[in-house]
Amino acid sequence: MIRPHRKHPLWLAYILHRLSGLALAIFLPAHFYVLSLALTAPKDLDGFLHWADKPLVKAVEFGLVFLLAVHFFGGLRLMAFELLTWTKDQKTWAAASVAFAFMVAGSFVLRAI
Amino acid sequence: MSSDTKTLDVSVWRGDSAGGKFERFQVPNQQSQTILDVVVWIQQKIDPTLAYRYACRVGMCGSCAMMVNGEPRWTCRTHVLKVIRDNRIEVAPLRNLPVIKDLATDMDPFFTKWVKAEGVFHPTSSRDDDIVKVNPSSDDRILADAAIECINCAVCYASCDTVQGNPEYLGPAALNRAWTLVNDEKDGKRADILDAVSQRGGCHNCHSQGSCAKFCPNELSPITSIAGLKRETIKSFFKGR
Numbered sequence: 001m002i003r004p005h006r007k008h009p010l011w012l013a014y015i016l017h018r019l020s021g022l023a024l025a026i027f028l029p030a031h032f033y034v035l036s037l038a039l040t041a042p043k044d045l046d047g048f049l050h051w052a053d054k055p056l057v058k059a060v061e062f063g064l065v066f067l068l069a070v071h072f073f074g075g076l077r078l079m080a081f082e083l084l085t086w087t088k089d090q091k092t093w094a095a096a097s098v099a100f101a102f103m104v105a106g107s108f109v110l111r112a113i
Numbered sequence: 114m115s116s117d118t119k120t121l122d123v124s125v126w127r128g129d130s131a132g133g134k135f136e137r138f139q140v141p142n143q144q145s146q147t148i149l150d151v152v153v154w155i156q157q158k159i160d161p162t163l164a165y166r167y168a169c170r171v172g173m174c175g176s177c178a179m180m181v182n183g184e185p186r187w188t189c190r191t192h193v194l195k196v197i198r199d200n201r202i203e204v205a206p207l208r209n210l211p212v213i214k215d216l217a218t219d220m221d222p223f224f225t226k227w228v229k230a231e232g233v234f235h236p237t238s239s240r241d242d243d244i245v246k247v248n249p250s251s252d253d254r255i256l257a258d259a260a261i262e263c264i265n266c267a268v269c270y271a272s273c274d275t276v277q278g279n280p281e282y283l284g285p286a287a288l289n290r291a292w293t294l295v296n297d298e299k300d301g302k303r304a305d306i307l308d309a310v311s312q313r314g315g316c317h318n319c320h321s322q323g324s325c326a327k328f329c330p331n332e333l334s335p336i337t338s339i340a341g342l343k344r345e346t347i348k349s350f351f352k353g354r
Contacts, residue, residue, distance in 0.1 A: 004183030005208075005272050010323030010336075078321055082340045083347070090323065 013074060013094035020071040027064060058112045066105035073097030118142055118200050121193065123151055125163065126205040129214050135203065148188035148196065149177050152204060152216065165216035172330065175266030179216050180205040185271035187330040207271040223267050226283045231309040232290035237301035245299055257296035260289050260338045262331050269325035269335050281314030285325035285335030288316050292338035295345060307342070307349050316342040 006015075037045035051057065077093045080086060121142050124135040138155050149167055156163040167177035172190040179188050181196050182203050196202065210218035227233075238245065247254060269285035270276055276284045291310050294300045310316045316339045325335040 005185065005324060005328070006274070008323065008327045010321070010327070011274075014320055014322040081321065082343045085344075 009091040009094055013077075013097070016070060016098070017074040017078070020067040020074070023067050024071060027067075055113070058109060061112070062105050062109045065108045066101050069104040070098060070101035073100045121151065121197065122201045123155065124201070124203045125152070125155060125216070127163070127215050128212065130212050133212070133215075135205075142193075146193045148179070148181050148186065148191045148193060148202065148204060151193060151202065152179075152188065163216070164214040173264060175264035178207055178266040178268045178271065178330075180208060180271065185268040185328050187266055187268065190330060207267055209271050209273065209276045210267065218267075220267065223270055223284065223286070224265075227265075227287040227290060229309065230283045230287035230291045230315075231302065231306040232287050232294065234294065234297075235300050235302035235305070237299060247298060251298070253296040253298060256341065257293045260293045260333055260335070263289055263333060264331060266330065268328050268330055272324035272328040274322055274324065275318055275320050279314065279318055282318045283310065283314055283316075285319075285339065288319070288342055289325075289333065289335040289338040291316075292341050295342065304349070307346050310342050311346040311350075316346065319343075 006012075034045065034048060037048065052061075074094070074097045077090075077097050080093075081090060119142055120139045123138045123140050125138060127133050127136045138159055140151050140154055143150075149170065152163070152165050153167075156165065165177070165179070167189060168174040169176070170189045172187055175187070177188045178185060180186075180203075181188065181191060182198060184196075185207060186196070188204075193202065204216065206212045206216050206218045210220065210223060213219050249258070263286060265286065267286065269289075273282075273285055275282050288310060291306050295303055295306050300306070319336070319339045321336060321340070323336050326333070326337065329335065
């Protein structure tokens with residue numbers, strides 16, 4: 001339950017940025033482990049990539065790409081806000097970063113299926 | 114709210130720094146009633162021991178801020194009709210500040226941080242000097258003017274989750290005040306202010322949640338001021354000052 005003082009777009013953008021960053025930090029070690037299989041166990045990697053072609057895994061990958069994209073665009077918004085003399089329309093840009101992330105993740109899924 | 118509802122169901126937080134709980138009161142529903150009117154009515158008609166703070170009643174002094182239905186608000190300018198939900202109102206002391214009693218909070222930490230942020234004017238001339246003219250259309254003055262109408266109500270401080278999570282964080286109001294002085298051509302210690310706001314608990318702790326700007330009753334934007342401080346402290350760092 002989100003408490004009343006947190007129910008506004010920039011706070012939601014903040015928590016989305018935090019949670020996506022946390023999720024990516026948890027995901028990255030697994031990602032690097034799978035990459036390392038290319039050197040240490042190529043057959044296992046082939047098996048994993050075959051498994052990763054399943055539709056359900058692609059749906060989960062959509063989530064991962066979305067998290068990466070929303071963290072990327074949200075981070076750009078924050079850096080622009082803090083480092084450039086540009087202060088207005090923050091809510092619009094927070095919404096736009098979510099929209100861009102959906103576009104990127106959606107494009108990924110459309111290419112994958 | 115239906116217009117024929119004759120009484121309001123008001124929950125008021127009662128207690129002190131050791132703890133407390135909400136107490137319910139039935140208050141007559143009247144036209145053009147503010148939350149402060151409701152609190153005053155309870156104290157004058159039902160329980161004279163209810164503690165709260167107010168002074169001007171017209172949104173200038175910044176004394177009467179409280180949490181209303183979970184949001185920080187200046188109660189003297191908050192109309193009941195604007196915030197009531199299902200004929201219920203919940204009034205509590207401001208978040209992030211120690212409670213003295215009931216709805217009155219201890220503002221000491223808030224103003225101590227104000228001073229810690231060097232949010233005090235540093236004069237460059239004495240009373241014997243001529244008054245220095247300030248150009249109202251200069252870039253610095255426009256930035257200062259945009260942030261200067263703060264009434265020290267601590268609504269932004271109560272809305273900020275960074276303040277809640279980090280007791281050292283100076284908070285939006287103190288940093289907003291520091292920003293007005295950084296842009297004040299009459300202030301003589303710009304470098305000291307930038308130094309003060311870049312210490313532990315300073316402007317770089319802000320997570321840009323924006324609750325300060327969302328709830329500021331005077332429609333200021335402390336988040337914008339803090340972003341300005343971040344820029345100026347970074348510039349100052351790379352210039353080796």
